[in-house]
Amino acid sequence: MSFRLRLALLFVTTLVAVQVFTAVLVYEVARRGVIAEGERQLAAGADAVARQLDDISARVADNVHVLALDYALRAAIAQRDEGTLLSALRNHGRRIGAARMLLIGLDGAVRSDTVEADAVGHAFPFPDLVDAALDHPAAAVVAMGGKAYWMIVVPVYAPGPIALIAAGIPVDNDLLTHLQQLSALPNTLELISDSGGGHWTGIAHGGELTLAPELMATRRDLPLQPTVVAVGGREYVALAKRLKESERSAPIAALLAYSLDDALHPYHSVVLAWASLLALGLAGGLIGALLIARSVARPIEVLANTARRIESGNYAPAPPLRGLGEIGQLAAAFVSMTHAIAEREEHIRYQALHDAVTELPNRQAAEDGIQRFLRDSSQPQGALLMIGLARLPEIIQTLGHAIGDRVMRDASERLRAQSSGAFIARVTDTQFSLWLDHADADIARMRAARVLEILSIPYREADVSLDTAPAVGIALAPLHGHDAGTLLRRAEVALIAAPGAEHAVAVYDEATDPHRPERLGLMGDLRKALDRNELHLCYQPKLHLASDVIDGAEALLRWQHPQRGALPPDAFIGLAERTGNIRAVSRWVIDRAIAQAAEWARGGHALRVAINLSARDLDDATLPDLIADRLAAHAVQPHSIVLELTESAVMSEPDMAVRVFDRLAQCGIELAIDDFGIGQSSFAYLRRLPVREVKIDRLFTQALADDAGDRALVQSMVELGHRLGYRVTAEGVETAGALDFLRAIGCDHAQGYYIAAGLEPTIVQDLLASRAVRAGALA
Amino acid sequence: MNLARSAIVGVGLLLGASAPAAELSVLVTDSHSATIADAVVSLRGEHDQPLRAVPSPITKIIDQRGEAFIPYVEIFRPGDQVVFHNSDRTRHHVYSFAPAKSFEFVIGSGRSAPPVTLDQIGEIAVGCNIHDRMIAHLYVSDAPHVAKSGLDGRVVFDDLPTGAYSVQVWHPQLRPGRTEPPRATILESTPVNLTIALSLLPDPRAGADDPERSKY
Numbered sequence: 003m004s005f006r007l008r009l010a011l012l013f014v015t016t017l018v019a020v021q022v023f024t025a026v027l028v029y030e031v032a033r034r035g036v037i038a039e040g041e042r043q044l045a046a047g048a049d050a051v052a053r054q055l056d057d058i059s060a061r062v063a064d065n066v067h068v069l070a071l072d073y074a075l076r077a078a079i080a081q082r083d084e085g086t087l088l089s090a091l092r093n094h095g096r097r098i099g100a101a102r103m104l105l106i107g108l109d110g111a112v113r114s115d116t117v118e119a120d121a122v123g124h125a126f127p128f129p130d131l132v133d134a135a136l137d138h139p140a141a142a143v144v145a146m147g148g149k150a151y152w153m154i155v156v157p158v159y160a161p162g163p164i165a166l167i168a169a170g171i172p173v174d175n176d177l178l179t180h181l182q183q184l185s186a187l188p189n190t191l192e193l194i195s196d197s198g199g200g201h202w203t204g205i206a207h208g209g210e211l212t213l214a215p216e217l218m219a220t221r222r223d224l225p226l227q228p229t230v231v232a233v234g235g236r237e238y239v240a241l242a243k244r245l246k247e248s249e250r251s252a253p254i255a256a257l258l259a260y261s262l263d264d265a266l267h268p269y270h271s272v273v274l275a276w277a278s279l280l281a282l283g284l285a286g287g288l289i290g291a292l293l294i295a296r297s298v299a300r301p302i303e304v305l306a307n308t309a310r311r312i313e314s315g316n317y318a319p320a321p322p323l324r325g326l327g328e329i330g331q332l333a334a335a336f337v338s339m340t341h342a343i344a345e346r347e348e349h350i351r352y353q354a355l356h357d358a359v360t361e362l363p364n365r366q367a368a369e370d371g372i373q374r375f376l377r378d379s380s381q382p383q384g385a386l387l388m389i390g391l392a393r394l395p396e397i398i399q400t401l402g403h404a405i406g407d408r409v410m411r412d413a414s415e416r417l418r419a420q421s422s423g424a425f426i427a428r429v430t431d432t433q434f435s436l437w438l439d440h441a442d443a444d445i446a447r448m449r450a451a452r453v454l455e456i457l458s459i460p461y462r463e464a465d466v467s468l469d470t471a472p473a474v475g476i477a478l479a480p481l482h483g484h485d486a487g488t489l490l491r492r493a494e495v496a497l498i499a500a501p502g503a504e505h506a507v508a509v510y511d512e513a514t515d516p517h518r519p520e521r522l523g524l525m526g527d528l529r530k531a532l533d534r535n536e537l538h539l540c541y542q543p544k545l546h547l548a549s550d551v552i553d554g555a556e557a558l559l560r561w562q563h564p565q566r567g568a569l570p571p572d573a574f575i576g577l578a579e580r581t582g583n584i585r586a587v588s589r590w591v592i593d594r595a596i597a598q599a600a601e602w603a604r605g606g607h608a609l610r611v612a613i614n615l616s617a618r619d620l621d622d623a624t625l626p627d628l629i630a631d632r633l634a635a636h637a638v639q640p641h642s643i644v645l646e647l648t649e650s651a652v653m654s655e656p657d658m659a660v661r662v663f664d665r666l667a668q669c670g671i672e673l674a675i676d677d678f679g680i681g682q683s684s685f686a687y688l689r690r691l692p693v694r695e696v697k698i699d700r701l702f703t704q705a706l707a708d709d710a711g712d713r714a715l716v717q718s719m720v721e722l723g724h725r726l727g728y729r730v731t732a733e734g735v736e737t738a739g740a741l742d743f744l745r746a747i748g749c750d751h752a753q754g755y756y757i758a759a760g761l762e763p764t765i766v767q768d769l770l771a772s773r774a775v776r777a778g779a780l781a
Numbered sequence: 782m783n784l785a786r787s788a789i790v791g792v793g794l795l796l797g798a799s800a801p802a803a804e805l806s807v808l809v810t811d812s813h814s815a816t817i818a819d820a821v822v823s824l825r826g827e828h829d830q831p832l833r834a835v836p837s838p839i840t841k842i843i844d845q846r847g848e849a850f851i852p853y854v855e856i857f858r859p860g861d862q863v864v865f866h867n868s869d870r871t872r873h874h875v876y877s878f879a880p881a882k883s884f885e886f887v888i889g890s891g892r893s894a895p896p897v898t899l900d901q902i903g904e905i906a907v908g909c910n911i912h913d914r915m916i917a918h919l920y921v922s923d924a925p926h927v928a929k930s931g932l933d934g935r936v937v938f939d940d941l942p943t944g945a946y947s948v949q950v951w952h953p954q955l956r957p958g959r960t961e962p963p964r965a966t967i968l969e970s971t972p973v974n975l976t977i978a979l980s981l982l983p984d985p986r987a988g989a990d991d992p993e994r995s996k997y
Binding site for chain 2: 071073076077080081108136137159160161162163164
């Protein structure tokens with residue numbers, strides 16, 4: 003529901019409520035007034051009825067009295083001339099308007115009756131009237147033969163009382179109507195009689211209307227006080243008045259009623275006028291309310307639209323709304339609020355995109371800005387200089403963040419001072435970025451040199467002089483990346499290399515990037531390679547120096563990558579170790595190597611195959627079982643294989659290594675320490691391992707022919723190994739001199755290019771065969 | 782003297798004890814204890830015979846003066862005569878419908894009607910057909926002792942033989958058909974006082990200024 007509608011509804015409902023309330027109030031007041039008036043009129047009317055009936059009786063009594071003085075009548079009575087008497091009574095009855103005339107003897111017996119001849123000789127039914135008549139005029143309403151009479155009894159004197167004349171005036175509809183007309187009585191006058199057991203029935207009524215049957219059907223008691231009653235859906239004030247009645251007659255009452263509806267009738271025109279006024283007022287009020295609501299709601303709708311626009315980020319000022327009082331104030335407040343929000347948002351945006359210390363754009367802003375340039379420029383070329391202050395962490399740790407901030411601010415100011423056409427940002431705590439549009443490598447290097455020149459001047463504060471050790475890494479677009487994120491990352495990689503580089507400036511070199519993402523892709527390829535048989539093993543023979551017999555070979559892993567070509571183990575083993583793929587590789591190698599050993603054994607070549615394990619393989623508790631299983635599967639003797647582990651691998655997981663090595667040794671498998679001499683092996687520790695062999699690293703053997711120091715070292719190592727009970731193998735034997743020296747000092751085995759490189763299994767077999775021939779020839 | 786006791790024990794107790802004379806005083810009042818004049822009190826001793834005929838009939842004159850009969854009540858003995866005399870200057874039409882004697886005279890001013898012999902006992906109401914308020918009552922009684930009360934409402938019988946008597950009171954304004962019942966009383970030598978209260982109708986002779994009367 004719109005505001006406009008609600009406002010209009012409020013107006014209208016309020017108006018209607020007030021009007022209806024007032025109308026009800028006025029109606030109620032009027033009704034009470036009418037009731038009070040009705041009660042008053044009824045009381046007066048009831049008295050008037052009684053008085054008029056009395057008047058009638060007095061008049062009739064007077065008339066009867068005059069009649070009774072008629073000498074002839076008296077003579078007829080005294081002389082009991084009944085015929086004359088009856089005719090005289092009829093005659094006189096007509097004169098006075100009596101419907102029934104009776105002559106009653108002093109003994110109370112009817113002597114003559116103008117209506118019912120049968121009544122003659124019977125007692126007059128209302129002796130109390132006869133008794134009273136001698137004292138004063140006796141009159142009462144009586145019911146006789148189903149009709150009501152106003153019965154008036156008058157004695158006849160001749161000159162003493164000799165008889166009584168009873169005159170019955172019929173109280174009928176005509177009389178009541180007459181009474182009503184005479185006295186302007188309320189609109190209903192009825193006569194009701196108790197027809198037995200409190201059951202009141204109507205006898206006669208004035209006017210058209212009779213209420214008694216319906217009213218008295220529902221009640222037993224008479225409404226002796228003015229009472230509001232409802233009859234036939236209309237309301238009346240009713241009042242009953244008991245009439246003067248004979249003791250012997252059924253109770254009779256006059257029932258007067260005053261119609262409230264009729265009394266309220268004059269108000270109907272008032273009500274009509276009121277309703278018309280209300281309707282007019284409603285219409286006027288509605289229109290007015292709509293107009294007002296319109297004048298209020300319009301600006302509010304405008305403001306609502308403005309608010310929605312602000313919500314969507316459009317801070318254009320709202321259209322001016324003038325001369326509208328509160329709404330105008332609201333509009334003004336809206337405008338100022340819009341400005342405030344815009345300012346605040348600008349502030350927040352600035353904070354979000356700027357570094358608070360240097361007030362330079364932050365990394366996000368730098369990335370956005372560079373990205374925007376690369377996207378929008380027709381020639382997306384440029385250079386990103388990543389400027390790092392290498393000593394800053396140290397400065398902060400030593401002197402605190404406050405001075406760190408000041409150093410950075412100082413550096414930012416220096417950069418800004420010479421940053422013509424460059425986009426500078428602070429991308430990390432210790433690094434600034436500087437973007438040069440359209441710059442190539444040479445420009446970038448020149449710019450880097452200038453930057454370093456400026457930043458190399460130590461920062462001075464009080465008596466402290468701080469050298470920040472600036473360095474610059476450079477990434478070039480589009481050479482090193484087409485998007486800002488890549489450029490930033492690569493410039494950072496370059497920066498890592500920069501401190502060691504000449505002039506502390508380094509351009510990104512993909513080859514030295516250890517973080518190239520494609521390496522991750524390599525691991526997926528590695529898993530596929532296992533399935534696709536892209537991996538294979540080659541074997542480097544091991545020469546037993548004492549017998550000059552090749553009695554062993556080291557299995558070396560090779561990967562023929564479909565795109566990258568042959569990959570050395572270094573290129574993917576370390577990655578496989580880090581990504582958890584090494585186990586699958588190791589299992590494959592173990593299986594293949596044992597199978598090869600079995601094959602050679604079948605071919606009559608007793609070659610002990612050396613298998614390299616990874617440090618990660620030590621985590622695998624199932625490894626010994628696996629190897630035992632493979633050995634059994636290929637029917638290979640445990641001593642036919644040697645497991646090689648690098649010194650560093652052993653040292654990284656010493657406890658695990660001890661457990662695994664023990665179990666392997668129990669299986670009869672010999673273990674060798676690879677790369678002996680360059681790690682941090684503890685002899686005390688090595689002694690705990692069931693190691694049978696150590697392999698001296700190529701580092702010591704390569705220059706063996708020339709370097710006396712190396713010779714001394716190798717000799718010592720061989721002696722030490724032997725003393726400790728190890729077989730000693732020298733790796734990296736590349737010259738005859740080295741081989742001769744090793745043989746001379748008693749080294750057990752030699753391995754190296756001079757003897758043989760890593761060879762395919764078949765070639766190894768060929769080699770063995772040829773050596774056997776040669777040996778046989780020599781022998 | 783207790784009337785109730787006398788009514789029960791009176792008759793026969795004093796038979797034959799007729800030597801001394803006794804006196805009876807009857808006071809007639811209305812229901813408000815006001816004395817009533819013109820009340821006729823009749824006494825009948827238990828051995829008294831009704832009077833058959835008057836040895837010497839008397840003629841009594843009922844005068845008409847100032848549109849009134851004077852006296853209002855007159856006692857007659859059977860055989861007595863009554864003469865109506867008109868002392869007014871108007872004519873009077875005297876009539877009676879009474880069963881005891883009915884008559885009708887138009888009497889001119891200063892004239893008298895012929896005598897009427899009242900030979901039957903009973904009450905004869907006499908009126909004037911011209912003047913409604915003129916009423917007289919002729920009371921013809923055969924009781925041995927009969928008298929009417931004066932303005933003091935008292936009737937005194939002296940020199941009565943002692944004995945049992947029935948006492949009856951009549952008044953023209955007694956309610957029709959409700960004659961006062963006779964009362965028994967015993968007379969001894971000492972005077973007996975009897976008070977009888979009557980309930981009376983209004984006096985029909987009342988003047989035009991009588992509001993009650995004027996209603997009729």
